[in-house]
Amino acid sequence: xxxxxxxxxxxxxxxxxxxxxxxxxxxxxxxxxxxxxxxxxxxxxxxxxxxxxxxxxxxxxxxxxxxxxxxxxxxxxxxxxxxxxxxxxxxxxxxxxxxxxxxxxxxxxxxxxxxxxxxxxxxxxxxxxxxxxxxxxxxxxxxxxxxxxxxxxxxxxxxxxxxxxxxxxxxxxxxxxxxxxxxxxxxxxxxxxxxxxxxxxxxxxxxxxxxxxxxxxxxxxxxxxxxxxxxxxxxxxxxxxxxxxxxxxxxxxxxxxxxxxxxxxxxxxxxxxxxxxxxxxxxxxxxxxxxxxxxxxxxxxxxxxxxxxxxxxxxxxxxxxxxxxxxxxxxxxxxxxxxxxxxxxxxxxxxxxxxxxxxxxxxxxxx
Ligand code: SF4
Numbered sequence: 001x002x003x004x005x006x007x008x009x010x011x012x013x014x015x016x017x018x019x020x021x022x023x024x025x026x027x028x029x030x031x032x033x034x035x036x037x038x039x040x041x042x043x044x045x046x047x048x049x050x051x052x053x054x055x056x057x058x059x060x061x062x063x064x065x066x067x068x069x070x071x072x073x074x075x076x077x078x079x080x081x082x083x084x085x086x087x088x089x090x091x092x093x094x095x096x097x098x099x100x101x102x103x104x105x106x107x108x109x110x111x112x113x114x115x116x117x118x119x120x121x122x123x124x125x126x127x128x129x130x131x132x133x134x135x136x137x138x139x140x141x142x143x144x145x146x147x148x149x150x151x152x153x154x155x156x157x158x159x160x161x162x163x164x165x166x167x168x169x170x171x172x173x174x175x176x177x178x179x180x181x182x183x184x185x186x187x188x189x190x191x192x193x194x195x196x197x198x199x200x201x202x203x204x205x206x207x208x209x210x211x212x213x214x215x216x217x218x219x220x221x222x223x224x225x226x227x228x229x230x231x232x233x234x235x236x237x238x239x240x241x242x243x244x245x246x247x248x249x250x251x252x253x254x255x256x257x258x259x260x261x262x263x264x265x266x267x268x269x270x271x272x273x274x275x276x277x278x279x280x281x282x283x284x285x286x287x288x289x290x291x292x293x294x295x296x297x298x299x300x301x302x303x304x305x306x307x308x309x310x311x312x313x314x315x316x317x318x319x320x321x322x323x324x325x326x327x328x329x330x331x332x333x334x335x336x337x338x339x340x341x342x343x344x345x346x347x348x349x350x351x352x353x354x355x356x357x358x359x360x361x362x363x364x365x366x367x
Contacts (some may be wrong), residue, residue: 002207003119012206017217019210021228029227035070037082038142041180042125043067044090045140046107049126054098060090062117085144089180096183104128105135105170110165114198116340118207118282122163127170134173136187138162141179149177151188157201201336208347256360 004012012019021027031039047063048054055063064086073079106127113120119128126138139158141149157175164170176187219234229235237245276288280297288295314320335346 001117001119002210004203004207005121005160009203009206010155012210014220014222015226016197016215017232018226020098020215021231023286024215027231031072033074033078034143035081035087036072039309040064040069041086041089041142042108042140045125045180046195048093048097049104049107050105054094054101057091057094060094061087064090064146082144089183092183093180099214102128104166109168111167113167114160115162116204119202120159120162120200122159124160124164126272127164127168130173133171134165135170136174137172138175138176138178138185138342139162141177142181143179144181149179149186151175151186151189153176155199157188158196161191162200191292198337199247201338201341204340204343205336234322249364250359255358256362 002068008019008023011022022029042235044060044064044067048060054060068083068086070079073082076196106128106228107123107125109127111120111124118300124137125140126137128138131134137157139156139160141155154175154177155358157177161172164172174189176185178185217232217234223229223232223234224233237248240246240248257334266331276295276297279285284298288297310323311320314323331346331350335343
């Protein structure tokens with residue numbers, strides 16, 4: 001059974017190879033100052049809500065000092081900035097939330113839910129009573145960047161709702177992302193079953209790909225924050241100083257230049273042909289003379305059908321199946337919403353053909 005959390009599933013979605021490094025090979029990432037800072041503030045929230053009454057501000061700040069960690073800070077000024085900001089955040093949080101303090105039902109609560117062949121796990125920051133038999137799920141965010149969160153589309157909250165209801169036996173009434181640096185809460189009501197099921201099916205699809213050992217690297221902006229570039233084939237050629245490696249560098253540039261010229265030439269041909277066509281339409285000519293070349297205007301007819309109309313005509317005649325072709329994109333759409341049994345049967349009929357493409361792109365400040 002594959003175990004997935006929101007973080008591991010998202011990691012797989014963004015880059016399957018990074019998922020493999022962390023969750024299969026067991027490689028550890030060094031803490032960054034973002035993760036260390038987030039960790040400290042989460043501990044402080046746990047402390048703030050640990051009693052029947054809130055702690056005094058002095059106790060909260062003392063706890064913050066005790067929990068403070070320098071790990072991941074490379075720059076003294078950044079460390080100082082984060083440390084002072086953390087104090088300000090907690091002071092404001094204390095001021096606002098001591099007044100309406102309600103002891104939560106649980107903090108940092110682990111859950112585990114089995115969904116077909118996936119074990120879904122997670123840890124909910126806070127579960128608070130909301131009304132009769134209903135709870136609020138709160139997830140704390142500590143990013144210093146001013147972000148606008150949309151709780152309606154938060155897959156993390158969807159997963160927490162599943163965990164709280166299926167794993168812990170609560171009934172969720174409200175889901176909240178609480179951004180600590182701005183003290184802003186982004187809330188939504190309980191997520192509908194259709195959205196929950198769609199996300200769960202996505203997890204099934206991810207678990208299937210993991211089982212199939214699909215761990216291709218996926219290059220993107222996220223690579224800037226990845227700590228495994230030394231192991232990643234997306235970056236291995238950059239470090240290859242062998243003769244063959246250096247030759248490939250020249251070849252890459254040549255292919256890039258040729259492809260650029262090809263695009264320019266194709267664009268030029270398109271615009272010149274448009275001029276000929278304009279002339280053809282106004283003059284009625286069908287054959288065109290240069291000094292070295294001659295061109296004939298050929299009209300190729302390609303049929304396109306109205307899908308619905310054609311289906312109505314051919315279905316009663318029993319001919320519809322004969323004109324249908326399997327569109328892999330449509331099958332993938334069906335897979336997302338298919339139940340486990342249907343998924344398995346479709347997947348058995350699936351063969352993945354690899355098509356290798358090389359797409360040159362100009363380097364603009366990135367490596
Ligand atoms: S460097 Fe990028 S492509 Fe390579 S493993 Fe990390 S995230 Fe994936």
